Amino acid sequence: MAEREKIHISRMDKCFGDFKVLNELDFTVAENEFLCVTGPSGCGKTVFLEIVAGLSSPTRGGITMDGEPIDPKKHSIGFVFQQPSCFPWQTLWDDVKFGLDMKGINGEEADTKIRKAIELVGLTGFENYYPHQLSGGMKQRVAIARAFVIDPDLLLLDEPFGHLDAQTRYFMQIEILRIWEQMKKTIIFVTNNIEEAVLLGDRVIVLSSLPASIRDEIPVKVQRPRDPTDGEFLSIRKRITELYEVGK
């Protein structure tokens, strides 16, 4: 794996008035790394990701991508939101096209990219469907295709499978790994599901409860495809669970 530093988060604090949510987060993400961030629910994971995406700014500290302060207008960032985020007034095709429109890519080039992205998430044939005609898992795959189609430098996923049933979730986890292995992107994947974090990540950052600070960084060296019943897998999982409990 390439060790070139892609994202650098330096001593980042976030406060809402007197209410401190993030406390001195400081870490780097390597190029093409699959980083999972986990922590107890309500610990500010979404706030953290929104800052990385440039949707809100940190109170102190900063974040750079390739050495420059991160900016959605300059950098190419893909974001898959926790909540359903497909535009209800657009067909699947137009929804995936949205990001390319924003980047000013159109015509034949755009069509090829859209077709490829839809194929990647296995939705070929559904191009003219509206979100209300799709299941929850399919909508989330549309959101993933939409984030991937712009060929982002950084992909942020905020508990993207949180609303899905266990079976769909399992398929989606396999799928996101397949897409990542195929396209090689830097990914920050936020989840409160420890097993998911260990299953997917090259490394897992465990956050404490509020105000969130880094409790530990755990590299996951288990060979992919990972078996959740494998001894090493279970020991990492146990270690993270214990870190959760320390926080209580």
Place this chain on the structure above:
Amino acid sequence: MNEIVLDKNVSSFQIRKILKGDAVANVITLIAGLVVWEILARWMNSVFIPTPSSVWSATIALIKNGDVDGYTLAAHIKTSLMRIVAGFGLAVALGVPLGLLMGLYPAIYRKSRILLEPIRFIPPIAWIPMAIVLLVGFQRYVFLIWLGGFFPIWINTLVGVGRVNQVHMNVAKVFGAAKFTRIRRVVIPSVMPDILSGMRVGLGMCWMCIVAAEMIGGEAVGVGRLILKYAELLLLPPVVSGMLIIGVVGFFMNEIILVIEKKLFKWRWEVSL
């Protein structure tokens, strides 16, 4: 993938089936309404209570021979419709952009609501004397109709902007969309259903206003005037004729908006209410 998908053909087939069933039911409802009316009219047995048949012949007479001043029903409808189209058009042309503006910049609304909100509560009918003093002819009618239509359209748009899903806005922001692009690609499509429902409410208000305005205004033509003319003569069948005409024309205008809604909002299959 073992996922359930609503088949498009199935759902549009079902919608068609429902509409077809509704059409038959509506014809039955209409006939039942007429029968009840006829029974009530006969039971009350008064020269002032028009029956469906007397209203029908009064309508035919109005179409063929015109009213006491010689204006045909078509002339009355045409005049009122033109006033409505102008006033309602103006209400849309001002209500939608102002609603969007104040929704996007709530500070403008917050700082001007002391003026706007009380005006909203003045019934357009209460403006009639002032309208008579300030304006003449066509302009007066347009002003009063505009007053009726503007506020529902404006309020609906304003409130709609506030309800735009923040996740959708964030999607656009993460892609680096500039503010104007976000308005065009996210805010306006989100608010369209609210605008259309504001238009439907506004249209009803417009008809309310035109009739009142025509009753008080001096001109001899217009559906509201037609009603008043025969009311003064105590001839009720043509009065009811005028009332029903307003209902029917309003109904068709509403149907036009509904057709537009269905075209625009294929993505919302619950809109057909």
